[in-house]
Amino acid sequence: MWGVALLLAMILLANPLLADGAWAATAYVTNERDNSLSVVDLDQMKTVRTVPVGQRPRGIAITADGREILICASDDDTIQIVDTATLKVVGTLPSGPDPETFALHAAANRLFVSNENDSKVTVIDVAKRRVLAEIPTGVEPEGLAVSPDGKTIVNTSEVTNMAHFFEVASHRMIASVLVDPRPRIAAFRHDGGEVWVSSELGGRVSVIDPVTHAVTHRIGFDVQGLRAETIQPVGIRFTRNDATAFIALGPANRVAVVDTKTYQVSKYLLVGQRVWQLAFTPDEKYLLTTNGLSNDISVIDVPALKVVRSIPVGRLPWGVVVAP
């Protein structure tokens, strides 16, 4: 009995997230320059743990059950698996060289990884931890997105300036769509009707019809008092009902709120410096932003469209996920 209590006490001490006895909403942030993962408790609105991970951690994903986090340790040429209960690296996946970011195809249990230096996308069987295929793509592949029906993935290439569409079943490239310079992130609407691709140096978001592979709209941004060249869209997130899109504008230090019907920006939210990636909490009450230069994340109250908090994390925060 005493032993059990001691064990329980040790668990509580080891994991402050458990200390209040409730499962808190937890966010995980990769810190590219610190080789670490920040664990942020969203009830306390603070960083509660900083965990060492591999070198140059960038892309991050969490499994649907919230038990494991995948991290691109770019300079270690691997993807690390972190157990969210122990916050320890429990395994690696053979990612190919310099993995920057990836998309997890949950249904097929496959991971699509962009190998930035090699102009290819590596397909990994997550369960078997082995490479299924290496697909040639454009120069400096970056963003990856899986279509909601699981049949298509989209990969952006930063130097080639295209969004490449691949068929998941065959790994075949089915289309390449030219977009504005330095495309970063591709995001499907939840209904699968559109893919939005942000072009960092083009300063616009291209809206692509995933059936005809045509660019149907281009969304521009205009922030009063800012030069056009400082507006560099990167991260894109849609609300679950697809009514609103949030777009991170990099060194403009703003997140644009876009009406997906009219493609008009309704509001610019001032966040931390050089904002790149975004993640919703599961209840969509909050949207988190990683701010690379101010070393923090901003917390946006989604219904109120207000920035309510900034939370310090490690240096050069890159990506963020929230436990489901």
Place this chain on the structure above:
Amino acid sequence: MKRPKPAARNGIGRRLVITGLAVAALPVRPARAEAIIRVGYIRWAERRPTISLLDRPAPDDGLAGARLGLADNNTTGAFLGQSFELADVPVRQNDDLPGVLARLAADGTRLVLTDLPAEGVLQLADAAPGHAVTLFNIAAPDDALRGENCRAEVIHVAPARSMLADALAQYLVWKKWSRWVLAVGSHAEDARLAEAYRRAARRFGARIVKEITYEDTGGSRQTDSGVVQTQQQMPVFTQGLPEYDVLVAADENEVFAGYLPYRTWDARPVAGSAGLRPVSWDPGSESWGGTQLQDRFVRMFHRPMTGLDMQAWTAVRMIGEAASRGGADPAALPRTLRAPEFGVAAYKGQKLTLRDWDGQLRQPILLSDGRGVVSISPQPGFLHQVTELDTLGVDRPESRCRFK
């Protein structure tokens, strides 16, 4: 926010067996006919000695950048049915440059990079219209090529001396190191560079408190005269100066500037041709995805990427970008390049665009200490009504360029 029970686990933890899918896909090549875009590279094979052995140019300095740009273009081109070829033509003093251009043109090459001094660029520019060739000046920094001697057939990818001088001046003024001593070499290029520094000082509020000249008498290099000699010469060269903040050296032929740091009479920083140098690229630059380019370059060529490599890479990428946006037709391609909306991404944090009044590529300038990037100009606070990049170099109203 409750965690699901272990029974509901899926994703990573589940040992899902996938069969029949472990087939590596082959690259998809479009079936359509390939358009071939030929790029020429006229390469100055004359090399001058450098002060540091570390600065000795590699045999493929510049050319390697073009080759990487070509590889990048060809990866992109594979999706568009375009392929790019590079013809490397080394030339020496007294070679027949117009003849070289004629031969390239006869092979169907309409886009030519010139890694040449200004006189060579001018010779080719005068021959270019006859062959419908567009030149990309990747090496000559001369303002005259963008001013009184400008030609419509030339696109200047290399930054002009005035841009380099302005970039350094903005930083020195921001640093409040505004009292300069200008140390000028005795070659014609040094005089032109010194003029760029005088102009920069006037524009941005620095003051040249004294100019000193270093005569190139030949034989003054460390190998000839030894470390002891240099140690004596440089303090003497810089003694008796009025109060100053920074010594700005204009020495394009590497005669003396490299010997100045740590050897000046007064303890002052050195900038310009040594010390803090304005450059188009530094192999330590990692901003804006620069690490990726550095990695690709080192993996291909096993050496750091120089400014000349970057200028060549940028020129080839401009050609690739124009071909992917506006088609491979060599007659249409220069028009695409010059269109106001055209821009190329070159790891400088913003699109690089062309100045329509003189054909110069707008670009931020890095300030390098030889180990990494100290700062990047334009500096904050130097404002411009169109783009801050136009605070570097000769702006539209001042330009002496009149295309015929």
